[in-house]
Amino acid sequence: MADTTVAAAAEQPTFKHADRGETLAEGRADLHHPEPSALGLGPGAWVALAMAVLIGILIWKKAPGAVTGGLDSSIAKIRQQLDEAKALRAEAEALRAEYASKIAGAEKDAAEMLAHAKHEAEAIVAKAEADSTAMIARREKMAQDKIGAAERAAVDELRAQAADAATRAAAVLIARNHSAEGDKALVDETIAGL
Structure with a gap:
């Protein structure tokens, strides 16, 4: 096949x-x-030659030093920024500690103010109770005094009315039962008893 x-x-x-x-x-x-060729060199050789020339120019113009210097300056800037960040962090930690102590102090002050307010409230309540008890006692005494005065006034008025009524009744009885001769004998008796 x-x-x-x-x-x-x-x-x-x-x-x-x-x-x-x-x-x-x-x-x-x-x-x-x-394949194109020039001066007996192929494309790969020309690329290699171009790279060698480029590297040579870079070395001649001190490009690696510039790159290294640029990197060194960048590293220095980054280190400076890190140092600043560390300083800022330390400052922030100090501020945080300061504010934590202030918060603790404020909480302590608030607790003290609350205790003081409770104590004052208890004192005000106790004083109000004492004042109200004293006022109730004064009002009760005033009421008793008014009642006593009213009773005395009523008794005095009744006595006065009773005395007035007795005087009128006695005058009526004396006028009815005694005559001028009886009065003369009563007056003589009274004078003799003195």
Whole structure:
């Protein structure tokens, strides 16, 4: 079978396309591009030469020193920023501690004020109770004094009315039972008894 394919390939004409290097009989395309070259150097050599020249120029212009210097200055700036950050952190910690102590002091002061307010409230309540008890006692005494005065006034008025009524009754009885002669004898008796 291998003989038949070789024989078939031999019978077919072979034409090569000049710029692509393609064989029609084989049915495949082998692309052969010509490589450019200048001064006997291929593309890879030219790239290597360009890189070597670039590196040489960079070294000649002291680019690594500039890059290193730039990196060193960046490192110095970063260190400075880190130092500032450490200082700020220390300051923040100090402020936090200060405010924590102030909060603790404020809480202590608030507790003291609350205790003082409770004590004052208890004292005010006790004073109010004592004042109200004293006022109730005074009002009760005033009421008793008014009642006593009213009773005495009523008794005095009753006595006065009783005395007045007795005087009128006695005057009526004396006027009825005594005559001028009886009065004379009563007056004589009274004078003699003195």
